[in-house]
Amino acid sequence: DTEVTQTPKHLVMGMTNKKSLKCEQHMGHRAMYWYKQKAKKPPELMFVYSYEKLSINESVPSRFSPECPNSSLLNLHLHALQPEDSALYLCASSHVVRGRRNQPQHFGDGTRLSIL
Amino acid sequence: AQTVTQSQPEMSVQEAETVTLSCTYDTSESDYYLFWYKQPPSRQMILVIRQEAYKQQNATENRFSVNFQKAAKSFSLKISDSQLGDAAMYFCAYRSLAGGTSYGKLTFGQGTILTVHP
Numbered sequence: 001d002t003e004v005t006q007t008p009k010h011l012v013m014g015m016t017n018k019k020s021l022k023c024e025q026h027m028g029h030r031a032m033y034w035y036k037q038k039a040k041k042p043p044e045l046m047f048v049y050s051y052e053k054l055s056i057n058e059s060v061p062s063r064f065s066p067e068c069p070n071s072s073l074l075n076l077h078l079h080a081l082q083p084e085d086s087a088l089y090l091c092a093s094s095h096v097v098r099g100r101r102n103q104p105q106h107f108g109d110g111t112r113l114s115i116l
Numbered sequence: 117a118q119t120v121t122q123s124q125p126e127m128s129v130q131e132a133e134t135v136t137l138s139c140t141y142d143t144s145e146s147d148y149y150l151f152w153y154k155q156p157p158s159r160q161m162i163l164v165i166r167q168e169a170y171k172q173q174n175a176t177e178n179r180f181s182v183n184f185q186k187a188a189k190s191f192s193l194k195i196s197d198s199q200l201g202d203a204a205m206y207f208c209a210y211r212s213l214a215g216g217t218s219y220g221k222l223t224f225g226q227g228t229i230l231t232v233h234p
Binding site for chain 1: 224
């Protein structure tokens with residue numbers, strides 16, 4: 001069982017729809033990540049939150065809007081997406097520990113998103 | 117910017133045999149971390165093994181071990197006694213320590229699809 005839970009597992013939406021992806025972890029991790037992964041390709045980092053504040057935005061289009069309402073929850077709000085945004089969206093989390101720098105990321109199962 | 121190269125798009129191995137997956141990387145940094153992640157068809161990325169660049173000793177985790185050659189910037193993964201459950205896509209990943217934080221961006225290789233034959 002994964003310790004990072006993502007919902008929904010699958011999502012089909014039209015280009016004019018608004019939807020949200022949800023990610024939850026209860027491991028006490030204070031860094032959370034969104035990745036986009038196309039089929040048979042490596043994940044590409046989109047956003048990183050540390051202590052509920054956005055710390056990295058990899059020049060992601062504004063139609064993707066992340067939100068970290070508390071230390072356990074990470075959302076990705078979607079609006080006016082394009083067909084090329086169809087992909088697997090992975091959430092990950094890791095500890096933020098002063099003086100201990102090697103904190104591996106734990107991934108969820110992902111949300112498979114299809115844009116019609 | 118760092119780059120990670122996995123030169124083997126696909127590999128296959130017989131059950132119970134040993135297989136080695138290759139990974140090279142390019143960096144000007146002296147301190148960094150390297151990881152191997154496994155992604156089965158179930159989609160979840162699972163950490164297999166990690167290596168701190170300042171450690172000369174190669175990391176091992178049960179049937180998984182690495183051959184870390186810092187000067188050659190090489191980080192290969194050896195899977196011993198391969199099992200059917202090892203079939204997956206394997207990604208090599210690099211994490212820079214620039215910025216001094218314990219979190220940050222992973223740079224992934226393109227991945228190697230491993231097939232295990234019974």
